[in-house]
Amino acid sequence: MGLRQAFSRLVQDRSGATLPMMAVGLIPALAAIGSAVDVGRIYMVRAQMQAGVDAGAMAGARSFGLTDQRVEQVDNYFYANVPTGYLGSAEMDPASDFQTVQGVNRVKVDAVTDLPMAFMKIFGFGTVQIAVTATAEMQPKPLEVMVVLDNTGSMEEKVPEGTTRIYALQQAMLDFNNILHQGQDSRADLAMGYVTYTVTTNVGAVLNKYKIPVAQRDGFTNVAAYGGDPALGWMGCVENDPTVRDLGTDPTTITPGAFDVDKVLPGEDGRPGVRPYHFPPSAQTKTGMGGWFITPQLPANYQPIHTRSEKGNGRRNNLYRLQPLNATGTLGQTLANTAAYRQHFYDYYIGLNYQNSSQTDDVIVRESDGGYYKPGDAAAWKVDYSRIPYMTSTTYWDTPNGNYGYPAQGRNLGMPTPNWQCPSEAMDIQYGRLKKDYDDYINVDNHALMPASGTLHHIGMLWGYRLLTRDDIFTRTNPVPSEEPIKALVFMTDGETQAAGESAWYGAYGALRDRRISTSDTAGAFKNQVMRRFARVCENAKRDNIRVYIVSLMKGSDDANPVFRACAGSNYLQTSNQTQIQNAFRQIAVDLVDLHLTQ
Template sequence: MRKSVFKHLATACRRLARDNRGNTMAIVAGAIIPLTAVIGGGLDIARAHLAQSRLSQACDAAALAGRRAMSNEDIETAKPEATKFFNFNFPQGYMGTAAFTPTITHPDVGTVKVVAATTVPTTIMKIFSRASIPINVDCDATQNFDNIDIVLVLDVTGSMDNSISGEKKIVSLRKAVMALYDELAAAQAQLTSQGLRLRYAIVPYSTNVNVGKLVYAANPSYFQTSPSYQTRWPKSGGGYNYGSKSWDVTSYLAGTSVNVKNYIGGSNNNATWNGCIEERQTVSTITPTSSTAYPDIPTGAIDLNIDKVPDGNANTKWVPSFPKVIYDPDGSYLGDNHYCPVEAKRLNTMSRTDMQNYVNGLTPTGNTYHDIGMIWGARFISRGGIFAADNPSTFNDRPVNRYVIFMTDGILEPDSAGYYSYGVEKLDRRIVGGTYNTNVTDGNGSNLEKRHTARWLMACNAAKQGGASIWSIGFGSSVPSALADCASNDDQVAVSTNSTELIAKFKEIGKNIGALRLSK
């Protein structure tokens, strides 16, 4: 009996050994734990990778925003903007990450550095004693400067002596220019250390620009020596003739004080050239509709041909302003109605003291002629024309980036009876054409202000076509409607209604000059 039981048990074991049914269940049961670890770990790692990618994006955005916001190399001015951009792109608690604060530092000139680290909690892997996965990021943003040339075309007309919020506008302008200088001071020092340069030119304008002596120093032959003026001269039998007459101005151009009695008669009255000019030949066919159409500059408008170098033709040359000989045919002396700003400054490096001394000398005077200011701003920044030798496309094997900052506090205010950069308009008729008796303001269906606006925008366009980037800044409540047409794009036009806004805008321009880049 006992033997039979053992025999049956042995038989059953042999059958079981030969039967593989149900083995899969046993294998799965044995593998379920490592499979869970592999699959769960993959999911947790994927979440950590997604969080790491988002963290990197937030870091880049924060560094760039912080560098753009940083003022005068003060990292504290960068932190609020950098933090805001970081938190927007990587909100606290994103994907369950542990709370952290990014570190924002200033390791080098022109550089903002952002460092951040946190952990992503696991779901499955915590079963295996891995509660979180660490992630971290480290990024820099720096201002990548090449050589920089900046031309400031500044309205210094009589209205700049008026006040906004208790401060004269000319004082606000001085502060704004210095804010721009200070914003770029660190970049200027960095460029200098690399053998590169940042240069400024300044063109104060009103009814005229004071550029004549700069042009004469470049080449005396750029001036006519026997130009015609609206003047008077003695009659042989007494009295005077009135009209257009040529005078020899060789000594006057050279800086000699001349006795105008030799020209116009009367009592002795010495005159010395103040440096202002009459522009070159132009045409009166530029109409008000030109302000938006930007047509090609007419061949005869040599004044708007920014890169035209004077040749043997007198029409290609400038004429020195000679206010003490200017008379109306009715006998009225017009020379008192002439305004000449302080002398412009060509592109050159400037210390802070140089800049401060210069802007302190800006004095409000005269009416507003945007066209003459921009014409010379375009000439100063151009790589062609009479200053081409000083405006290379590269310096020490690095490119030169060029900018024009145009600032005005008012609309055009031409005066047909004033003596300005195109003579006396009611007599010379260089802008509107026609004859002396024709109405200047609305003669031939045209408007003098709109004609000058068209010329101003042509000069803006010439500067842009030459590769310069233009900012147009209005200051006050009465600014030209065409201000935006002069700017290179919509982001580079603004109107400031008080000193604080003007200073902030000039600082913002300083922050935007140069190309931001990430450096890992």
């Protein structure tokens, strides 16, 4: 006899006592309570499963372009929301489907389970099947992104996984590209560009393309006119705009004359053209300096501390000849007296002139007759190239490196060169490029320049900002003119702003002794001024409705971290290994794509 038949006979039998009748009356009540418990379980399992497929669909949409990882991402997010055996439910295996429909990437996730009833099985209800579904998609929206990447020598150091920092960055950027492209070879609504930086940045080709005026440096930008070695010519890196010294700490303050923090371009509003970056022949010497003496010196005092064959990261010998060794003619003499070299050679070698008794080794001589020139005298002077100490030595001086920066040399910087520390050319922002073009830039043109020579965050940030925000000059065609594009500036570094303390150091703001941005010539004052200018560029970018993201790899510095945090807020992502930096760039990419649930 079944439970239902027994219950029916018990209800109809009225010959019993009161207690049996009460027991019969309790059965419906217990059934109601039991069904309420099971219905509650059904509701809770369904809700948890829905949260799981929602999270899984969103995760799948984020990683749509990572075809070898996206199913795993769906599963991980689903199971993070639905523990195994939740409230007695059977094993679940979410099914994910990835499709591109009319240009829209769509991810559908389904999940099904059987939930055994705890109380209702008494009444013949054994299990209940629960099914849920969720669909997420990415709607195309115009997106313009400028990525600024640290290419300093320290990027050749290792992360805990044992690979180099530059390799970790490359893998992170490839993931970044994959997510932004969402599995496509090209996105018509995506415009992206790259700027790499060290102590300078290479935007010369972009500036020439858009006809931004470049100041000519006779003997350098026009070296071909003199018949000089092409390796002596400008490769496109730039120095700072004219500016004022000693900016205050408030990044919101507008300082008249500080042309190196805003979006006004060289050549506009009466400003001069871009100053080409030029590293003159110099070296750290065994005396502890790199020249620039104002006391009596002998030629031996200019002996470099490193030979030209030195390959170490600390090499500080950038002595290159202006004319091939043993070549006839006056090319070296002519170039040495052009604007590119003349003042440098004076400042570097004038110490020889304080020795009146040895005038035959003076590099700086009277222009009229080549005789003795007294330092500070009003008479015209010139450089005697043939007298430069050690210049004929094959141990210390070398021909300029014409192959610098190419894969044939492992993409490391080869000295000597007037373009020392000049990274690869920037990529301007354009819609519809092939994803392969971006990947190639990351793998080939994004590399650590050796030997290391400091880090100037500001110069990369400034030109990344300008190339992004000045779309009236650096033009691109928005494929959806009715929609304002999202604009984002993504900045990456592995360390603090740094200027090497030795006198032979040179960067976008010249040498410390030039005092271009501070009345002090100390490295500390210089670094403070660089970071204050970085903060002002960031403030200007945010005023232009640009999303700013900053990623640091390894421990940041005490002077940089507060500036980065104030600049980017919660978009400042600190990482210390390869996994973390990959996750950081994935997070940024996800934030930049328009994802939402549709079902």
